[in-house]
Amino acid sequence: MSAVEFHSVTYRIGGRLILDNLTLSIEPGETLVLLGRSGSGKTTALRLINGMILPTSGEVRIGGKPTSQWDLVRLRRGIGYVIQEGGLFPHFTVARNVGLVPLLEGWRAEDIASRVSDLLDRVNLPARDYSRRFPRELSGGQRQRVGVARALAADPGILLFDEPFGALDPVTRLDLQREFLRLRADFGKTSVFVTHDVREAMKIATRIALLHGGRLAFLGPPGEFRQSPHPEARAFLDVLLESGPELNNAE
């Protein structure tokens, strides 16, 4: 069974069509990148997965069950969510931020503590040095690592990333992209990743879903994306060509 299924999903807000009849399946363990320009509907598609919004028509099924029938609190606790700047709670320490979902799930204090320190170590923020800090005492890249650790805390089946590295400098960004690939190899979670950066998409995707004006313009692995004749895909590939030599140097 697919981890996430979009069945003829349309989403409108205030008469404006944001997603138009989207049908798409996301398989367990894959990293699906939703690529598109601003306003293409990619973030909307992401927020339909954890029930932050519900489809105007059609269904989004998680584990075979439509989001409209899920208890949304239960659904969201089983889906990790990482956003730009991490969305950390400014009044919580790093440890409390990371341990929040386990706390809500009623884990015992010592289990939370050991999970938190294990996760902080795995995102390269040694618990000894970082667990008592507050988000404002961290750099953008460190905040983002905490955001990833927080999303992983209660061992969710699915991870959602909403342009998580968008606000970072290029060097930190590259660092975190590599980290993402390493963590994916470690944890093997189903991931859905929103970005407008085609280089990022090519680097981390197992499949790319290109959205254009709320419609699916392309769906397939990065290798096929390079061959796509769709004008929107060509537009993104032009960006890749422009920055081609740079990309080669970076690798």
Added chain:
Amino acid sequence: MLSDVLQDLLDEGVGLLGEHLVLVLSAMLIASAIAIPAGVLLTSHPRGRRVALAIASIGQTIPSLALFGFLIPIPFIGGIGQHTAIVALVLYGLLPILRNTVTGILGVDIVVRDSALAMGMTRGQILRMVELPLAAPTIIAGLRIAAVTTVGTATIAAAIGAGGLGVFIFRGIASVDKLQILAGAIPAALLALAADGALGWLERKCAPR
């Protein structure tokens, strides 16, 4: 001779200060118990919010002596004495607390609220663990404004027989006795400063590091 006068003032003053504290503390407790929950509810009702804030603002424009007078003939809440004064003081305290509660909660970063929701927090958990703690410095700033004005306004409560430090002030005015006026005014001013200082300290302590 003078020391006898001072001794009398001191003896009576301790009792009046106690009465004053009772007036201020009860009014503040009741006003907070109404305005903080009301402010929380109003954050999700924009229309109700405008109406409630307008009513509370108008309430504040009524001169305090007139408000005490208006309340006297009203059954149950009115009459002569402490409880009428407390009702009036509550009415004055509502606005700053209500306004600051609404402002504080609406001021919580939308990204933070969004990620709380996305992590599977319930409405109640978001309020308790995220919105109220982040709004706390603003809400306490509202309490601080309310406390300082209540200490001052409570001196007028003596006009309707509610006691407090205003007793010295009114008696001093009637008998042209500066010492009596000062015996009421100085402790009231010090009390206001103490309330301001204490709540200011609490406000800074609640601010996110």
